[in-house]
Amino acid sequence: MQLPQIHSITKKVLVALVGAFLLLFLLFHMTANLFILRHDDGAWYSAFCHFMGTNWVVKIFEVVLLGVVVLHIVLTIWLALTNRLARPTRYHQRQRSKTHANSKLMALTGALIFAFLVMHFCQFYFVKIGWVKGEYMVEVEKLQTEEVMTVQQYAMQQQMTPADWVAELEAQVSMYASQMTPEQQQEMQANIQSLRDALPVAELLRPENLSADRKWVRHIDYDQRNMLKKTVPDCGVEPDFYYMSREFFHNGIMVLLYLAAFVVLFMHLTHAFPSVFQTLGLNNYKYNCAIEVLGKIYTAVIVLGFAIVPILVYLGL
Ligand code: HEM
Structure with missing residues (x-):
């Protein structure tokens, strides 16, 4: 060779x-x-x-x-x-050096x-x-988009879970839907949809998932990481090597x-x-x-x- x-x-x-x-x-x-x-x-x-x-x-x-x-x-x-x-030919005597x-x-x-x-x-x-x-983990501030903050704040004020608060809002909007123009209805639906999209992210921000210094969201699994990569593409979710x-x-x-x-x-x-x-x-x-x-x-x-x-x-x- x-x-x-x-x-x-x-x-x-x-x-x-x-x-x-x-x-x-x-x-x-x-x-x-x-x-x-x-x-x-x-x-x-x-x-x-x-x-x-x-x-x-x-x-x-x-x-x-x-x-x-x-x-x-x-x-x-x-x-x-x-x-x-x-x-190519080995020594007859084995080397012991x-x-x-x-x-x-x-x-x-x-x-x-x-x-x-x-x-x-x-x-x-x-x-x-x-x-x-x-x-995985991600910086808290990277997830605090306008929609996520809205869901969190209102849910906290009403002492509800974010999902319950969005469901409640949706029910109220549909009650008043007949009094809205089609454009207003469409706008409302779009707003509610963006709040609904923010729910999985708001869920991640629950206090038990935060690090002691409240800078990081921890315990993110592979599916949640993929969800984050889609919903907040610039969030920079990364492996949690400490954990x-x-x-x-x-x-x-x-x-x-x-x-x-x-x-x-x-x-x-x-x-x-x-x-x-x-x-x-x-x-x-x-x-x-x-x-x-x-x-x-x-x-x-x-x-x-x-x-x-x-x-x-x-x-x-
Ligand atoms: C207690 C022992 C060790 C722990 C906890 C540890 C942990 C880690 C972690 C968390 C990473 C990924 C870091 C990153 O990419 O940001 C890493 C990467 C790496 N480790 Fe280790 N390691 C240990 C021992 C070793 C040893 C003994 C070697 C070499 C013989 C080694 C070689 C490497 C190399 C080459 C990389 C990839 C380069 C890098 O990402 O920095 N590690 N290690």
Whole structure:
């Protein structure tokens, strides 16, 4: 088999640069996740996710990130294949060198992290791009259209539910219909229809659906999200990752799966960290030991930072 020719040093440098980018992303992702632990009904984490979901610079970053993840996988598989093809006949004596063992470990842990990412994306990222159903939220002020406010205010004044108030209004209008011109009747019907259309949105704004700071409507399901997208197209309904993460980590099996993934991540990153320095020529025999220790500390901080979220949420803390 003939693979496209790119010098393997170029590939290695690319893998290292991409790896360095991913190491930084993980630190950022882990730090942001710590907001999930705040008992503020998601005020900080939701604000963060909202920023991440709406800022165009972040959107570009996200595309770059996903491209980089794919590039990392493609390049590492390509490097491994090139190395193997460069030596079509296997050595008679099996290699037992440290480098060989490390690259085997990297391939295995890399594959496991890929499997974790597929699961992780199905749980979170694919919800964002609409491939998987989830729980959603929307800013209260985006739903306060004139019709919704009218329905809410009058229903509250009359101490009725919004649906009952609209039904009552409709009954009164039909009582006086005979005294109206056809144009007035038509106008009235159109007004009532727009109030009726506002009912599902007004329903969502019930106090029990609001976050503690009353900025967000929570607990929106997939059908309600679709309804909102049709009735208030600019409302910017988005996944409720705070609520979803907290729900998700009440499941012990999921917590164990995530913790197992973090152990694998630790193994992968502790090897990746010094490799990045080595490939980019930033190592020196004097500092190699320090780089290894730094790598272990950096990775431990990331992994423990990730792990503390499912553990504490599961324990209800
Ligand atoms: C406690 C652990 C974790 C939680 C609660 C978590 C949560 C999330 C959430 C909610 C999103 C969607 C955010 C958004 O798109 O705005 C996300 C995306 C993502 N996660 Fe995680 N994550 C965790 C661990 C990890 C780990 C260990 C990795 C990598 C090995 C990872 C890689 C990613 C990537 C690549 C994305 C897509 C990019 C992005 O949207 O930012 N996550 N994660």
